[in-house]
Amino acid sequence: MVDKLNDDIGEEKRLQLWEMMLKLRLVEKKAYDLFLQNLIKGTSHLALGQEAIAGAFGVALKKGDYTFCTYRGHAHTLARGSSIEGVLGELMGRQCGLMKGKGGSMHLTDVDKGVMGSYAIIGAHLTIANGTALASKYNKTNEVSVCFFGDGTTNIGAFHEALNMAKIWNLPIVFVCENNLYMEYTPIHEVTAVEHPAADRAGAYDLDKIIVDGNDADEMLRTAEKAISKAREGKGPSLIEAKTYRHSGHSRADPGKYRPDEEVKDWMENKDPIKNYRSKLLDFNINEKIISEIEEKIKDQVEKATEISMASPIPEIKEIYTDVWANGGSEWHN
């Protein structure tokens, strides 16, 4: 039952979150369509089903804050306000892409929006995110750094090094473990000593044990806002474990057959963050017309961005030799 009188979130922010999540969902679906048409090459890791996490942080963060995500990072990039054509264009290897085809799906970066990169070697970016947080502390500015990663990432050394360092230096950072129950093809519980891969390790670094339903957008937003405020007020790092599920396989080539049908069905039908949020908006008496208008608007944006990306030229071959060095070139001898 919803408590409309004590609503701490409010209609405006809910609609913002709705629009955000919907955008992440529809762009990701479009990316999938474009693969099927072979317009997107290489690999790709969709975050379908996990939108509430990136979406909530997208709403909660301010301009100037830093985010770091993984190869499964289209959603996290869009959530900071990067353009849809920037993302789809990069996936398609076009000049309109965020990095003009130099990075690809696994490395989306948009510094103007605070998207400090998407990282494809498990764990590395937790240590790097500490660095932007350290810079905020060093410069006495109040940006917050947020680092997203998966459940499987809690078993690599960099995770532990990064948490310890963040704690001893009281860094303004939020670590967000998106526990989608699988590391690639292996159930996380089969390869992890504790039940909750992130939260059960928090105590080792004197951090609170935080577990949240990552598919409940409102709860996710509250959790995100709390951790971000804590960091911004100089009260140090947080580690959040958000339970979620990916609707598609690990990556492009993966049909996800290692997951029991019943489990997939349950998450798709009963725990879909977007479907559930739509009903919640209605429970809060938000006019269905407004909800549908947002849907139409986003669909339209995605279609337009797709057209822009498809019309965008492919990169020039000379780009191979640019931007190794800050002087713009790649020369290594005189």
Next chain:
Amino acid sequence: MAQLTYRASVSLAIAQSMRKDQKVFFIGEDVGAAGGVFKATVGLLEEFGKERVMDAPISEQAILGAAMGAAMTGLRPIAEIMFSDFLAVCWDIVANQIAKTRYMSDGQINIPLVIRTANGGGSKFGAQHSQSLENWSMMIPGLKVVAPSCPSDVLGLMDSAVKDPDPVIFYEHKSLYAFKEEIEQTDLSIPIGEANTLHEGKDITIIGLALMAQRAKDAALILKDKHDINAKVIDLRSLVPLDLHTIKKSVIETGHVMTVEENPRLCGWGAEISSLISEHCFKNLKGPVTRVTTPHVPLPSADILEDNTIPSVELIVNEVIKKLKGE
């Protein structure tokens, strides 16, 4: 005029950079209160305080990751990896993250950081605390690789490394920490990518780096005194960028070339230089390029074993004589 050791020039170089630019900070294990395991960072904590001289946990990935993230925002971190051998435990951050992020981001991100590390043998520390690893970083696009051979070069190259907008790995040689030099002025700046001539000569070009450059110079003095051979000794100072121009100029004059490398033979930096010389100066060569390296073995520890593994002055002298006089 003051006598300065290589060791003291390290802390002075860092201090000079930190005085000039508030954006520079220093992070490493045992670097602050303890002054570094090689005592090369003594006095920095006292002068700059804990905000700018940070004692880190034994977390090489976290150290370099934090330095990288800070550099991405425009700060200019100097990070220490205690022994270069330990780069192996954070090689992902070095080779995948620091080196490639500028390129992958289409130039959105600069990473102006310096990784300084104690490199090289001579201390009988065995195979995991003595390696010469410049070639590891040389083969990764996106990393600049500097290895000074004397105190003035430490000062001048550190100044440039800190100011450089790209990541620089700064290999300090452990066996040179006690090396002394008379230095008039300490506020030096030496551009990265300019080799230095340590000894003039027209009979042969000997190319070295760090300790091997000093040994080549000592060998050149003996060759001149006792064997009437005039060797030109080029201290590369940096492998990336590489001063090919200086190498070519000398090879055209001498026609004979020898590289002296502390690394094991395979894929040592001299192999690349030898290849460049054959591409660019084939017609000027009077014989094959000779590479003097450590044999392709892990470095042993006992005095006699280590001393006979790393190229010595005597070995260089003998190899030059063999090459030029066929003895």
